[in-house]
Amino acid sequence: MRDYPDACNVANTSGSLVNDTINTVLDIYQLFEAAVKSHSTILFYLDFISPFSYLANVKLPELAARYRAELVYLPLDVMRAKLAIGNFAPSTRAMPGKRNFILRDRLWWAQQHGVSMQTPPAFSAPRLNAGMLYAQECGCVRNYVDTAFHHVWGLGGDPDDDELLAAVVRQTGLDPEAYFSYVNAVETRERVAAIAGDAASRGVFGVPTMIVGDEMFWGNDRLDFLEECLESNTQETNDVS
Template sequence: MSKSVEFFFDLGSPASYLAWTQLPELCARHAAQLVYRPMLLGGVFQATGNASPVMVPAKGRYMMLDLQRFAQRYGVAFGLPAGFPLNTLGLMRGLTGMQLQAPERFEALLALLFNALWAEQRALGDAQVLEQTLAAGGFDPQQFAELAAQVEVKQALKAATEEAVTRGVFGAPTCFVEGQMFFGQDRLDFVDQALR
């Protein structure tokens, strides 16, 4: 039976972005399926009593330095978007809606949004910037907004977030391989090992 990696993430998490730059190739190497699991990190924090590392100034400074180190190791562009940390509720709802209703376009949308935020440092919390980014990437901003507003999409994102918490998730990214949980983009070596 083929293996899979469940990838719980939030677009607003820089560590999720870095993990995303590596996971498709890692999974391909092991003929494993990468299962994208959008969740709302703010909801996870609220449910678990956790908080972003940037809330502790010294920890936040170190984390940013460490993320830069990994970006250099991976050879990917990385920087903080304007307005960081940002409220990703609308983004995650729109992304979830695309996954549910047009799954063939989900990965292209995910790539567009992750790259816009972390490689190009676009302020996607600004509605006009988001609309311009979506249109330039070949997506209809109106359709994205409509998806994000659908009750079933909101419920699906909430349910995924609640499932993540139930399974022990306290931050992003979190990967599961055959029941084993791995937190953080700096644990991809263990994900790799679990797939062997």
């Protein structure tokens, strides 16, 4: 697992678009509207069951820091995202030919990035995904995301297993009782659903997806294009100033 000197996400620093808490669905929509107007904010939609979200997360925080971009982590159930745009095709796991290729492909990517890649025994992470919002409130969302991905794809753990969630909570320094209360709350499910609804309205159809302004990038193999966008935005800002 990678170590970071700063456990807290850059999105929680002073003056960021992300509030210390996202208490209502309205807060979520206000955050999105502000982010879309900014060319120095990256909306990062991810699902802990996605190996390519895991791979994107290896490089994305460093990329955001390089261009002084604010990185906003957003939970998005990949199956919900597919259905929302009318994609009723079976999952990759149900198609042997594609499944075998994707397995090799993600292992190649993991080797290139120097990280472990172990297939988890299950593919459902509603509570682990929702916990991103709680970690954001507590100011440690980057550490939470890194730790959760390590347990799911680095070690091959079940993303909805109570013991795995407890380990992530403990290693992130969160309060266990408050965490489990949060991820099981009806209000939290409403917030996650609001994020999914807004994502669909912006044309998001899968994970990982990164949005900067009105530009959308899908897949861990689109980070080069994302960097070009950030570099261009930085140059435009410098030219204006």
